[in-house]
Structure formats: structure tokens, C-alpha cells
Amino acid sequence: MYTKFQDHLNNELAGIKEAGLFKNERILVSPQGAEITISSGAKVLNFCANNYLGLSNNPQLIAAAKDALDTHGYGMSSVRFICGTGNLHKELERKIAGFFGMEDTILYAACFDANGGVFEPLLGEEDAIISDALNHASIIDGVRLCKAVRYRYNNADMADLELQLQAAQAQRYRLIVTDGVFSMDGNIAPLDKIYELANKYDAMIMVDESHSAGVVGKTGRGVTEQFDLKGKVEIITGTLGKAFGGAIGGFTTGKKEIIDMLRQRSRPYLFSNSIPPLVAAAGIRMVDMMSETNELQDKLHENTAYFVEKMLAAGFDIKPTQSAICAVMLYDAKLSQQMAASLLEEGIYVIGFYYPVVPKGKARIRVQISAAHKQEHLDKCITAFTKVGKELGIIKNSDGGCGCGCSCGN
Numbered sequence: 001m002y003t004k005f006q007d008h009l010n011n012e013l014a015g016i017k018e019a020g021l022f023k024n025e026r027i028l029v030s031p032q033g034a035e036i037t038i039s040s041g042a043k044v045l046n047f048c049a050n051n052y053l054g055l056s057n058n059p060q061l062i063a064a065a066k067d068a069l070d071t072h073g074y075g076m077s078s079v080r081f082i083c084g085t086g087n088l089h090k091e092l093e094r095k096i097a098g099f100f101g102m103e104d105t106i107l108y109a110a111c112f113d114a115n116g117g118v119f120e121p122l123l124g125e126e127d128a129i130i131s132d133a134l135n136h137a138s139i140i141d142g143v144r145l146c147k148a149v150r151y152r153y154n155n156a157d158m159a160d161l162e163l164q165l166q167a168a169q170a171q172r173y174r175l176i177v178t179d180g181v182f183s184m185d186g187n188i189a190p191l192d193k194i195y196e197l198a199n200k201y202d203a204m205i206m207v208d209e210s211h212s213a214g215v216v217g218k219t220g221r222g223v224t225e226q227f228d229l230k231g232k233v234e235i236i237t238g239t240l241g242k243a244f245g246g247a248i249g250g251f252t253t254g255k256k257e258i259i260d261m262l263r264q265r266s267r268p269y270l271f272s273n274s275i276p277p278l279v280a281a282a283g284i285r286m287v288d289m290m291s292e293t294n295e296l297q298d299k300l301h302e303n304t305a306y307f308v309e310k311m312l313a314a315g316f317d318i319k320p321t322q323s324a325i326c327a328v329m330l331y332d333a334k335l336s337q338q339m340a341a342s343l344l345e346e347g348i349y350v351i352g353f354y355y356p357v358v359p360k361g362k363a364r365i366r367v368q369i370s371a372a373h374k375q376e377h378l379d380k381c382i383t384a385f386t387k388v389g390k391e392l393g394i395i396k397n398s399d400g401g402c403g404c405g406c407s408c409g410n
């Protein structure tokens, strides 16, 4: 039996390789940080982690985690409702709710689980979910598990959202769902307009702040802070795996009754293990740190503004960003792979994305800025981009030619 299946898998895998879509993993032998060591021994500057606030290797978080190992042990060996709820879990839930100005929080092993377990317990076939076309895979999967009628609107397209809301008036309850930051372009959800439309068409709002928590808004409270709507949406989901320390864990924070119901009915919460106490302890320290000072958020915002300004001045085509994600547009898939490879030789680790991760003809290099980047790191990155960009004819040579061999003056 297996021989046939093995052949089938090998054929499929060969197909993935032929299409140039096979994902190879690079092995790190150092902690995650601005500078990392890869298994070849090379040290490179990391511009592709979600380590937005540089907390992945933060001494305060490490100390909090070590303390918790001594006081609370290693694992919980249980789901929450049997004997997997510790005082640290409860405290972290309260702190996260406070951070976002919400009423209560429920923790999950990952935001993938938070999104997978949020829709089905709350909505039924009489209801509607209206979802942005570029929402994260975990939202798409979560919606699939729910019987509600599905509507989809084009990314951040408010005219289309309005049409879908009109179509959804036949349903009992309506929930608009959006990512806070869209991870390929770095744009944010226009929450002010979404909020207006939700009021007009009697809908609730859920925002996934995975890429925006700690990043967007003056104090990093996410897109609800950016648009002055803190505490005004019904549901926020997010991850502890990005700006919030980078380890593992997810959460849903929101209205009290919603969280109460999720504790009763959300399957990834009921049937999957609690996060380790050390992760909860580090999470508590993380929220406290961000309440004591805005230093890291300020540094991240400064770094991002600096990087974008210098890259635009160097002649690169950068998508307008409102987050710490900078999409350097190259359009051509092969070029994006060449450029990423050349940048790695210059000691800059970035990833080139192309179809089907982004639309055809919209290949790019995604640069992710961190508060851990020092000015010299940013400068080294910009210098490397400029050098490689000129070599590959992406930006102008100093003689003013566009590098395409013509006289178009671009």
C-alpha cells in the first residue's frame, strides 16, 4: 500500500520543486535577533523575523521565564478546564485585556487556534461572516469550520465591504473580520471606515492584531489605537509569537460574554494543552514593560521611517506602509529570488515573495524592521540593497542611466 502512496507523494513533491515553490528552511544556531548565525557559520543581519520589538531574546523576558520554571515548573499537562489553569495564565489574560482596553481574554496555544476556534462557537447558519480577501490562512480555516454564510470583500475595499454588508442584511448577526496589518503589503485595515459601515449596517467587528500589536499606534496597541477605537470592537485576536516575545501562544480578547462562551465551546481551547507557565510569565513581563515605557515602540517607528525614507531616496519602489513591513517591489519573480540570494551574500537575510503568495507580476522582497536594529544595521541593509539593486539594474546607476539599456530617463 505505501509504495503507491510514496510514488504519489514523490510526484507531488517533484511538481512543487519544478514550479519553484519548494520551501527550504535555513537553520539558525543562535538566538533570534538583529544579528543571527546560520548553520554555515555565517553571521547575517536579520530582516525577515516578526521580532518587531526585539523581545525574542530580551533579558527581562528570559529572567521572568527562568523564575517561572523554578516557581511553576515546566509544563501544565492539562487543558485549561481540567487542571491547566495557573495563576500566571489568569494574570496574563487580565493584562492582555487591559493592554487592548477589552473586558476579558482567553489564551490559546497559538493565534492559529484562536482564529480556528472563534467563529464556530459564536455564529450559526443564520449568521454572516464578512471577511477581507487577504485575511490570514487561520481566519480562512476558522470560517470554514463555522456554518455562517460567508461573504468576502476585496482587500481594504470599503465600497465592496458595503455591498457585502447590504447582501448580508438577510442574516441574523453579522461579523466583519479583518487582519490589522496585511502581511505582504504592510498596509493596515481602514478601521475608521469599517467601524462606520459596521454601525450603518448593524455588524460586529473582529480584528486580528497579530502583525499590528506592539507595532501600530503610538503606544503599540494596534489598529484600534491608530483609529482611536480602543475598546470599540467586539473581538481582537493576536499572537505571543511576533512582537509580543516571539515564543508561542495566542489569544482572543473582547467582550466578556464572548470570552465566556469561548471558554465553554471553543474546541482548540477545550481540547488542546495550556501554554507553559514560563511563557505566561514572560508574557506578563512583556505587557508590564510596554505599560512602563514606549521606548521600543518609538524606536521601531523611528527605524521604519528611517529605512523607508532612505530606500525611497535610493530609488526603490516601496509600497506605502503603515506597519513595520516594507515591501520592496521588484514585480519579477526570478529577480526577487536573485536579489534575495545576492543580499544574503552581502550579509542581509531577507525573503523574496512571488506568486502564489502574492499576485502574479507583483514579486517583492519583504523587509521587516525591528526595534532591535541599530542605525548601523539599517545603514548596512540600505547599502547592500543599493549595491545589489544597481548590479541587477533595479535602480539607477550613478551615471543616471536606468540600467535597462535604453534612454527612457527612468
Ligand SMILES: *Cc1c(COP(=O)(O)O)cnc(C)c1O
Residues within 6 Å of the ligand: 109, 110, 111, 112, 113, 115, 136, 138, 179, 183, 208, 210, 211, 238, 239, 240, 241, 248, 249, 250
Ligand atoms: C502569524 C499570524 C497568525 C498565527 O499566529 P500563531 O500564533 O503563530 O499561530 C494569525 N493571524 C495572523 C494575521 C498572523 O499574522
